[in-house]
Amino acid sequence: MALLELKNLHVALEDGTEIVKGVDLSVDSDQVHAVMGPNGSGKSTLAYALMGHPAYVITEGQILFDGEDVTELAADERAQRGLFLAFQYPHAIPGVTVTSFLRSALNAIRKAQNDGEDDPVKIPEFRKDMLAAMDKLKVPHELARRYVNDGFSGGEKKRVEILQMAMLKPRVAVLDETDSGLDIDALKIVASGVKELVGPEMGAVLITHYQRILNYVTPDFVHVFVDGRIVEEGGPELAQRLEAEGYEAFGVNERRNGSNS
Numbered sequence: 001m002a003l004l005e006l007k008n009l010h011v012a013l014e015d016g017t018e019i020v021k022g023v024d025l026s027v028d029s030d031q032v033h034a035v036m037g038p039n040g041s042g043k044s045t046l047a048y049a050l051m052g053h054p055a056y057v058i059t060e061g062q063i064l065f066d067g068e069d070v071t072e073l074a075a076d077e078r079a080q081r082g083l084f085l086a087f088q089y090p091h092a093i094p095g096v097t098v099t100s101f102l103r104s105a106l107n108a109i110r111k112a113q114n115d116g117e118d119d120p121v122k123i124p125e126f127r128k129d130m131l132a133a134m135d136k137l138k139v140p141h142e143l144a145r146r147y148v149n150d151g152f153s154g155g156e157k158k159r160v161e162i163l164q165m166a167m168l169k170p171r172v173a174v175l176d177e178t179d180s181g182l183d184i185d186a187l188k189i190v191a192s193g194v195k196e197l198v199g200p201e202m203g204a205v206l207i208t209h210y211q212r213i214l215n216y217v218t219p220d221f222v223h224v225f226v227d228g229r230i231v232e233e234g235g236p237e238l239a240q241r242l243e244a245e246g247y248e249a250f251g252v253n254e255r256r257n258g259s260n261s
């Protein structure tokens with residue numbers, strides 16, 4: 001059994017509208033999966049449901065993590081088991097530095113893993129780990145002293161996101177990419193972070209509309225996601241086919257709104 005298994009997963013909005021209509025997906029460590037689909041196909045809904053966002057209701061099917069049924073678990077309980085979701089639109093947190101944000105996030109997970117007892121990381125140890133992660137991911141040290149996402153460029157936001165991923169050491173990371181607006185710099189940061197961190201300890205699911213990011217990180221598995229379902233699966237060549245033929249080849253009549261760059 002894979003580390004993360006989705007079995008016939010159905011997800012509805014609070015008003016009952018079904019968005020995800022039966023998804024099967026298996027993700028192991030040392031694997032990069034790309035879930036690619038057009039706008040509005042339900043990619044973000046799938047990501048939120050995976051992480052336990054309360055606005056997305058799992059109406060049928062199961063999520064298994066390391067053999068455990070986590071379908072009913074809250075977001076923090078999933079996070080402490082090692083699921084990580086990079087937010088599509090991270091918010092600014094004025095007054096909170098990147099360092100203290102990362103330390104709080106880490107301490108929250110440590111507390112949960114320690115049966116709810118505080119177990120804060122020692123500051124020198126934390127600093128050492130953070131600086132090592134920054135060096136590994138080529139994040140400038142000065143970013144640590146800045147306020148989270150306050151006036152950050154797209155690339156800086158992504159750097160913090162990837163740094164958070166490195167510090168929390170999830171076992172499966174889910175990255176839901178914006179459907180447009182990520183500049184090449186930001187794409188490269190995400191891609192190289194994923195390449196750096198995926199290995200025997202971690203697998204990743206890259207959720208994306210465009211195949212651009214896949215020019216910088218080659219997925220092991222590609223899943224084409226249309227109208228709440230996986231309609232085709234393959235290796236990296238499937239992303240190339242999508243690039244060449246578009247989603248039309250998969251029966252999608254996408255209305256172009258000029259953002260396909």
Ligand SMILES: Nc1ncnc2c1ncn2[C@@H]1O[C@H](COP(=O)(O)OP(=O)(O)O)[C@@H](O)[C@H]1O
Pocket residue numbers: 013019037038039040041042043044045046055
């Ligand atoms: N919180 C929400 N409230 C209302 N509608 C939503 C919500 N989340 C998603 N939807 C709807 O679900 C559909 C799928 O959206 P989404 O999962 O964001 O697709 P994608 O990420 O593939 O673009 C869209 O029709 C969207 O409007």
Ligand SMILES: [Mg+2]
Pocket residue numbers: 043044045176179
């Ligand atoms: Mg989305």
